[in-house]
Amino acid sequence: MKEDSRRLMLGNEAIARGLMESGCQFLSSYPGTPSSEILPAALKTIQELNLNVHIEWSTNEKVALDNAFAASLTGKRAACCMKQVGLNVAADSLMSAAYLGVVGGLLVISCDDPGPHSSQTEQDSRLFARFAKVPVFDPATPQEAKEMVAVCFEISEKYQVPVILRPALRVCHAREGVTLAPPLILDRPAKFKKDPSRWAATPRFRLLLHQELNKKLIALAEDFSNMPAFNFYESQTGQANLGIIAAGAPYAIVTDILVEAGIETVPILKLGTAYPLPERLIERFKDGCDHILVLEEPDTVIELLIRDKSKVLGRLTGHVPSAGEMTTDIIHNILSQTMAETKAGTLAPVDPAGQEFVSKLGLPGRRPTLCPGCPHRAAFYSIRQAFPRAIFTSDIGCYTLGLNLKAVDTVLDMGAGITMASGFYHAHQLDGTEKMIVATMGDSTFYHSGTTGLLNAVYNGSRFVLVILDNGTTAMTGMQPTPGTGAMADGSPGNRIPLERLIAGCGVDFIKVHDPYDVPTMIDLVKEAGEYIKTATPGIAVIIARHPCLIAHRRETAPFKNKPTVTAGCKGCKICLELFECPALYLVPGQDGTDSARVEIDRKICVSCGVCRFVCPEGAIEIN
Amino acid sequence: MDRKIVLAGVGGQGIIFMTRMVGQTALNMGLNVMGSETHGMAQRGGSVISFLKVGNYRSAQIGTAAADVLISLNDMEFMRNLPYLKPAGLAVVNAPTGYRLRPELADYLTANGIEMHVVPADALATEHRLRGAVNLIVLGAAAVLNALPVAASDILETIKQVTPHRLREGNETAFSWGARAAME
Ligand code: SF4
Ligand code: SF4
Numbered sequence: 001m002k003e004d005s006r007r008l009m010l011g012n013e014a015i016a017r018g019l020m021e022s023g024c025q026f027l028s029s030y031p032g033t034p035s036s037e038i039l040p041a042a043l044k045t046i047q048e049l050n051l052n053v054h055i056e057w058s059t060n061e062k063v064a065l066d067n068a069f070a071a072s073l074t075g076k077r078a079a080c081c082m083k084q085v086g087l088n089v090a091a092d093s094l095m096s097a098a099y100l101g102v103v104g105g106l107l108v109i110s111c112d113d114p115g116p117h118s119s120q121t122e123q124d125s126r127l128f129a130r131f132a133k134v135p136v137f138d139p140a141t142p143q144e145a146k147e148m149v150a151v152c153f154e155i156s157e158k159y160q161v162p163v164i165l166r167p168a169l170r171v172c173h174a175r176e177g178v179t180l181a182p183p184l185i186l187d188r189p190a191k192f193k194k195d196p197s198r199w200a201a202t203p204r205f206r207l208l209l210h211q212e213l214n215k216k217l218i219a220l221a222e223d224f225s226n227m228p229a230f231n232f233y234e235s236q237t238g239q240a241n242l243g244i245i246a247a248g249a250p251y252a253i254v255t256d257i258l259v260e261a262g263i264e265t266v267p268i269l270k271l272g273t274a275y276p277l278p279e280r281l282i283e284r285f286k287d288g289c290d291h292i293l294v295l296e297e298p299d300t301v302i303e304l305l306i307r308d309k310s311k312v313l314g315r316l317t318g319h320v321p322s323a324g325e326m327t328t329d330i331i332h333n334i335l336s337q338t339m340a341e342t343k344a345g346t347l348a349p350v351d352p353a354g355q356e357f358v359s360k361l362g363l364p365g366r367r368p369t370l371c372p373g374c375p376h377r378a379a380f381y382s383i384r385q386a387f388p389r390a391i392f393t394s395d396i397g398c399y400t401l402g403l404n405l406k407a408v409d410t411v412l413d414m415g416a417g418i419t420m421a422s423g424f425y426h427a428h429q430l431d432g433t434e435k436m437i438v439a440t441m442g443d444s445t446f447y448h449s450g451t452t453g454l455l456n457a458v459y460n461g462s463r464f465v466l467v468i469l470d471n472g473t474t475a476m477t478g479m480q481p482t483p484g485t486g487a488m489a490d491g492s493p494g495n496r497i498p499l500e501r502l503i504a505g506c507g508v509d510f511i512k513v514h515d516p517y518d519v520p521t522m523i524d525l526v527k528e529a530g531e532y533i534k535t536a537t538p539g540i541a542v543i544i545a546r547h548p549c550l551i552a553h554r555r556e557t558a559p560f561k562n563k564p565t566v567t568a569g570c571k572g573c574k575i576c577l578e579l580f581e582c583p584a585l586y587l588v589p590g591q592d593g594t595d596s597a598r599v600e601i602d603r604k605i606c607v608s609c610g611v612c613r614f615v616c617p618e619g620a621i622e623i624n
Numbered sequence: 625m626d627r628k629i630v631l632a633g634v635g636g637q638g639i640i641f642m643t644r645m646v647g648q649t650a651l652n653m654g655l656n657v658m659g660s661e662t663h664g665m666a667q668r669g670g671s672v673i674s675f676l677k678v679g680n681y682r683s684a685q686i687g688t689a690a691a692d693v694l695i696s697l698n699d700m701e702f703m704r705n706l707p708y709l710k711p712a713g714l715a716v717v718n719a720p721t722g723y724r725l726r727p728e729l730a731d732y733l734t735a736n737g738i739e740m741h742v743v744p745a746d747a748l749a750t751e752h753r754l755r756g757a758v759n760l761i762v763l764g765a766a767a768v769l770n771a772l773p774v775a776a777s778d779i780l781e782t783i784k785q786v787t788p789h790r791l792r793e794g795n796e797t798a799f800s801w802g803a804r805a806a807m808e
Binding site for chain 2: 006007008117140141170173174175176177249251252253255256259327328329332350351352354355357358361363364366368
């Protein structure tokens with residue numbers, strides 16, 4: 001294909017391209033929606049343009065940031081990317097790195113998920129930037145995200161601070177015709193200049209570093225007031241009843257709404273840098289307006305930081321909802337109401353008739369479910385058969401959907417499948433009660449944050465069964481490799497670290513590997529593990545339920561030859577639907593009210609894994 | 625030619641590929657393109673919605689009653705996403721020949737002046753051994769129904785450019801069968 005100057009790109013691809021056009025030579029990441037496409041897109045550009053860049057899937061976000069930080073100290077430009085809750089994991093590094101400062105530009109890309117669509121929280125990385133006292137950029141479109149990357153590196157080097165780029169979901173997963181530039185090749189051989197008083201600063205020096213950082217922030221706020229590429233408004237004549245300060249995707253949305261409605265009397269200040277707040281620019285804009293509506297997401301940052309709030313309307317005044325995504329409809333209605341309130345003109349609210357009509361149709365909801373033939377389903381089913389009344393602690397991944405099989409009771413954060421299991425054990429032990437606890441965790445999650453919890457549980461004498469759902473990939477975020485497969489980010493072989501060795505290293509003696517597709521023996525094994533933990537020391541039993549993800553490892557796994565049929569023996573008891581819920585199984589209503597309903601198999605999606613045969617108590621599912 | 629299009633279906637049907645083909649074609653024509661996609665949490669079978677806006681837009685999102693066109697790869701997602709379609713909008717839906725709308729739905733479409741075209745893409749795919757190209761059949765139909773801001777021949781050109789060799793012929797045929805079905 002010809003080298004075109006404009007390419008249709010996802011926001012995440014544009015960011016990756018921006019990294020390469022800025023001479024970034026080090027990129028580390030832990031996958032997480034909506035950030036996961038950045039590293040693979042960077043890899044494509046690196047290969048396409050034959051660039052010399054180290055990229056890695058790190059084992060977690062803190063590891064990613066620490067690595068990138070060190071690379072920056074050698075003078076190279078470095079970046080790490082993660083989802084917003086990943087920044088919590090990397091918080092320790094970020095807070096400290098802000099004080100120490102950087103040498104080569106260091107960019108932390110933290111992707112927010114207003115909604116939330118696939119996260120535990122709707123937290124705002126811009127608030128994290130304020131907490132850590134580092135500057136943050138907030139793009140509104142893919143093109144702008146790419147342009148910001150270059151400026152982030154410049155700012156990072158000018159002030160020697162790490163910089164956060166915070167694209168939200170609607171920018172990460174937006175697609176736009178993006179203008180390309182050639183990659184930047186910086187001739188910067190790695191050179192670490194020793195300076196222990198800074199790079200290993202003791203608390204006394206940390207105070208000085210903190211004071212230095214504060215000075216940088218004052219200068220940065222001034223710079224941001226003079227950054228018309230990202231922070232701007234069209235000056236207008238006369239006083240406006242209402243002005244808008246908007247950032248990120250809400251800026252793009254509100255601009256379109258005003259243009260399409262032909263409203264020219266409501267000026268917008270577009271803010272691409274929320275922190276440090278460009279106060280001078282904001283005050284100038286505020287002077288020309290009687291009221292100011294702040295549109296930002298997911299949380300309150302600009303609105304919070306504006307000192308004189310007398311004109312300001314937003315979340316703090318109840319004009320903007322405090323949770324949930326700022327969709328086009330929501331922004332439209334906020335605008336409609338606020339314009340009326342401030343006599344700034346009229347904009348009809350969204351007509352809810354269509355929504356109301358469709359909600360009355362009573363369409364069946366599409367609840368997310370594990371794929372047909374997913375090995376997790378077989379594992380969860382077996383666990384629940386072995387111990388129906390256990391406490392099931394679980395974790396973050398596709399397998400959170402074990403909820404549907406009633407085999408997941410808790411999901412807190414990455415690694416909590418194990419740590420909550422030990423917490424539950426000790427809480428019950430106080431009362432002398434024995435409660436069966438079965439923890440589940442995916443392989444990638446275990447490498448991310450399983451070992452610390454497992455070490456702790458062994459050390460402190462907890463007792464529970466841990467089933468590691470080892471499907472050989474990081475499935476939910478798009479099939480990234482893990483240390484267990486040993487493949488590295490670019491597909492080349494790295495050093496494999498088998499789960500078995502890692503778990504043994506944590507002090508566990510009971511380690512069994514089993515294919516969960518073999519349901520009867522899986523059930524027996526879970527029971528055996530449950531017996532074991534009652535008396536053994538240490539009292540932790542680990543089962544590695546190993547079967548490759550059908551999507552990631554399609555070639556090795558398919559085709560299966562266990563084509564099921566439902567015989568006349570089916571009583572329509574729905575046990576297979578409720579406790580197993582393979583999406584290929586569905587209920588056909590009985591004819592003319594006489595026969596009972598029965599189950600059928602949707603051949604279009606059935607993968608012939610044959611696992612359902614173990615589930616039917618009537619033996620009505622046969623393999624042929 | 626400004627156009628807002630909603631493409632809907634379920635995971636695995638190739639919604640994003642359709643969006644890319646139209647978007648890339650528009651881009652090749654020198655038009656401005658913005659798009660956005662939403663996936664459910666499930667890898668397979670969850671709802672997928674993709675927005676495509678061609679023209680002078682900043683935002684990639686589409687609000688209620690704002691889309692000119694709704695293209696859906698199944699009837700359930702068509703109904704679910706109907707509120708996006710503006711009055712007098714156009715819908716292109718993959719559904720069996722002779723598909724009967726629920727009466728209240730037919731009334732709604734009439735009341736809002738919405739024109740709906742049914743493309744029996746699943747049947748066509750089976751008939752012509754094009755399983756997996758249902759999306760391109762529907763796209764071919766949409767293209768000749770004037771649902772898209774670019775010409776069918778230009779989209780076909782893009783499809784040729786980006787599909788790997790072994791899939792090219794199938795994709796082209798699927799697109800043409802869709803176009804033919806829509807013209808009948
Ligand atoms: S297939 Fe078996 S488990 Fe499922 S409804 Fe029929 S009798 Fe019950
Ligand atoms: S064989 Fe049974 S469990 Fe496996 S995909 Fe088909 S219906 Fe589902």
